[in-house]
Amino acid sequence: MVRASQTDAAVLGALTTGPMSGYAVRAAIRDVLGHFWSESYGQIYPTLRSLEQSGLVDRREPDGAFAITASGRERLLELLSAPARVEPARNGLLLRLFFGEVLGAPACRALLVEARDRAREQLDRYEAIEAGIATEPEHASRAPYWRITLGAGRHGALATIAWAEESLRALEEQP
Amino acid sequence: MVRASQTDAAVLGALTTGPMSGYAVRAAIRDVLGHFWSESYGQIYPTLRSLEQSGLVDRREPDGAFAITASGRERLLELLSAPARVEPARNGLLLRLFFGEVLGAPACRALLVEARDRAREQLDRYEAIEAGIATEPEHASRAPYWRITLGAGRHGALATIAWAEESLRALEEQP
DNA sequence: TCCGTCATGTAATATGTTACATGATTAG
């Protein structure tokens, strides 16, 4: 395997919904995969070019839109089957809280409140999206998987809210 | 602000527990901050040198151990007070599950089982560490903050377990 | 003596973002 790029997988995956421009690929990744994935232009255009050179993607004639080829679909399956790259753990919020004695209790409380409120907003968003999926019967076979990723967001947000509230209570009992 | 590096913060933070070698800084970050932070040698040694040149760290005479200076402590507070850098979202597991129709239901089930089992193991580890904190009275003033970061791990692991089980049940109902 | 760990470091490589340039097309 030359390069097991998850960026390749995200771009090829986006193209399984139909041919589109690089600009639209970026918009799809931002709007559809946004809560668990991101790519910048600086990645997407070079990736599309390299996919085209490998014959995994070609450009539709009239409008120049990128379309996934049959071998592109094979490659996507191969990439999705490969083990996920382990991202190095890097949680700036927890880093700050771990050194909370240095940072001070009031600043830590503010961080927790902010994290809780952001999680509440996300929760609302996930529930709105979930309601929207039911109204799109044309994607019935994909909907269960979309619900699974939304479920991850929902459970994660709920966990963040519960954790932040528990931690705020614990800090109350300190001076 | 020249550079609001979270790596600087992690290294300076590690040194607040006492002077140590670069090797030991790396071990401390791996063993103590491991569940939410990581740094490699390739980052730590250059960082220590640049911190030394800025007078935020100096080398203790007999053994050459790195020690945080008074201005290093100021700088740490400044770094911890800065907003956390938003890491680009990149969850390889969710990327695979989102395109679960391409990947196939059996492979998705396997991913979910693996995620659930890993979360269970982590949960055990967090609980063991939490039990250990109580037995170290010399760090009483830091213990509440350590418990907060452990709580994040515990809630996150519980959320992952609940999500994976819910998702596995949902996939059962599909063909 | 030999192995494992401690210790310091660097070069090559990978990855990715940001900011900018450029121009077409479309909506108001």
Place this chain on the structure above:
DNA sequence: CTAATCATGTAACATATTACATGACGGA
């Protein structure tokens, strides 16, 4: 007409990992 959006792209920069080199030191 003009502003916004669509569209393609790149150069500079930032960040980080991996793999390797080097050597000391202590214990079996």
